[in-house]
Amino acid sequence: MAASLLSALLCCSAATLLWLKWRRLRRLRRQTEEAQRGREGALGRMEKAARRFQEQNPSHQPESILSLTLPELCRKLRDGLLSPESVLYTYMDKALKVNKDVNCVTDYLEDSESQLLQVKSQGKKGLLYGVPISIKDSIDCKGFVSTLGLVKRLNHPAVADAVVVQVLKHQGAIPFVKTNVPQSLLSYDCSNLIFGQTVHPLDHTKTPGGSSGGEGALIKSGGSILGIGTDIGGSIRIPAGFCGICGFKTTGNRISKKGMVPSIRGQKSVAAGLGPMARDVESLAICLRALLCEEMFRLDPTVPPLPFNEQVYSSSQHLRIGYYVTDSFIMPSPSMKRAVLETKELLEKAGHVLVPFKPFRIEYFVYNICVRGLFIDGCATYLESLSVKELWKLHSEIEEYRQEFIAEWKKLQLDVMLCPALTPAFKMGFPGKFSMGAIYTLLYNYLDFPAGVVPVTTVTKEDEEELKSHRGHYNDIWDKIFVKAVKGAVGLPVAVQCAALPWQEELCLRFMKEVEKLSSEKGRMH
Structure with a gap:
């Protein structure tokens, strides 16, 4: 008797839960x-x-x-x-x-x-x-x-x-x-x-x-x-x-x-x-x-x-520009790399000084800062696991990383930075499969630097051919997904990313305008 009553109650509860779920979905x-x-x-x-x-x-x-x-x-x-x-x-x-x-x-x-x-x-x-x-x-x-x-x-x-x-x-x-x-x-x-x-x-x-x-x-x-x-x-x-x-x-x-x-x-x-x-x-x-x-x-x-600041934005002084073609974590697509190198060459011809820069401790940044702060786990860590003590420690680590980055920037006496922008456009559905692709842009949110993108070229047939032999830095599943995401993009836009130190928006825009002008002039010549 008791067993059949319990069975009836369980069936009733299950039916009630299904009914409530149905009502919620209907609403x-x-x-x-x-x-x-x-x-x-x-x-x-x-x-x-x-x-x-x-x-x-x-x-x-x-x-x-x-x-x-x-x-x-x-x-x-x-x-x-x-x-x-x-x-x-x-x-x-x-x-x-x-x-x-x-x-x-x-x-x-x-x-x-x-x-x-x-x-x-x-x-x-x-x-x-x-x-x-x-x-x-x-x-x-x-x-x-x-x-x-x-x-x-x-x-x-x-x-x-x-x-x-x-x-x-x-x-x-x-x-x-x-x-x-x-x-x-x-x-x-x-x-x-x-x-x-x-x-x-x-x-x-x-x-x-x-x-x-x-x-x-x-x-x-x-x-x-x-x-x-x-x-x-x-x-x-x-x-x-x-x-x-x-x-x-x-x-x-x-x-x-x-x-x-x-x-x-x-x-x-x-x-x-x-x-x-x-x-x-x-x-x-x-x-x-x-x-x-x-x-x-x-x-x-x-x-x-x-x-x-109009004076900074309208300045025509030559710039000292840091640059990198890879963050050493996500290997850029052939067109991303080409966009940076071609832009570097244009800037040098225009009289600017280009200085190689290597983003440092990038794996540490990805796994110890991004994962815990916002990114790869869809915020589950941030929302559920971080204690107040751990959160304060994370904020300290972010600030330490930021100050290290600025110190290296100052050591090289840089005005601005030229680096890859995540391009070309991904196939539908692939951003959800490759969230790490945002590392190139996310870095400058954690650093809290002003940053922008300027289109400078388009994907060529040669880029597409080179993509077939793309192995990435690790030749792992993520590198393979990245190739699938960007392939089939001949003719689509490719951009570069420009960044400056905090509160230097006008300098960053002035640099972006220079990149745009030089790329446009090159396009007209061809």
């Missing part, structure tokens, strides 16, 4: 479907607004606007040669077309139209007057959801704009769309259960990178002229490199992070940074000029009041 599916319908509705309203403008202005020429660089666009808007309406609705229409191709837009910021009227009524024209800007999903915009690709964050709209969004609006910019990210942000792919997979604009079998992957795909395809991303391990630099645009992360606290939703609250081991993404370096500099203003310092007093 999650319903929330996801509602969010998807909400997005379709928002994009439908965006399309109606763009169409209405076109019908009211039949002689409107969108291509003449889309072909402008950001400096040219800013100048024409400021001089009254273009109206903010014509620019906003042009980029709305283009973003919709791009989204149908690569699935990168998650929401339409409908208050952009009222923001347009506000911008026009302002007496003083800000540095980004009338410029439409795209915003990464994880940056708060009042009244809209920062999902991080997580169903649990749906139905919790932001109560205020992030400080960076407030400052952009203060400078006359018009945020108009939010863009896709991987679930939880802790990936350099760009897919989640709510909005699906964003694909690479040049090859739909490839990922655009992440976590600012929606930004990378949208900007590369011409659907946005300037975007704002976040970077805690390469989340700006990897998608910028994969897609073939420029991306820049600042020193952790140079730009306010108030209103940036982190993947792990309270995480202090590695510094996240915000930054711009655009088609060229000058556009990045324009954005930084606009952000580093009194309004940001007023809104967030924890940010050091350091305005943009």
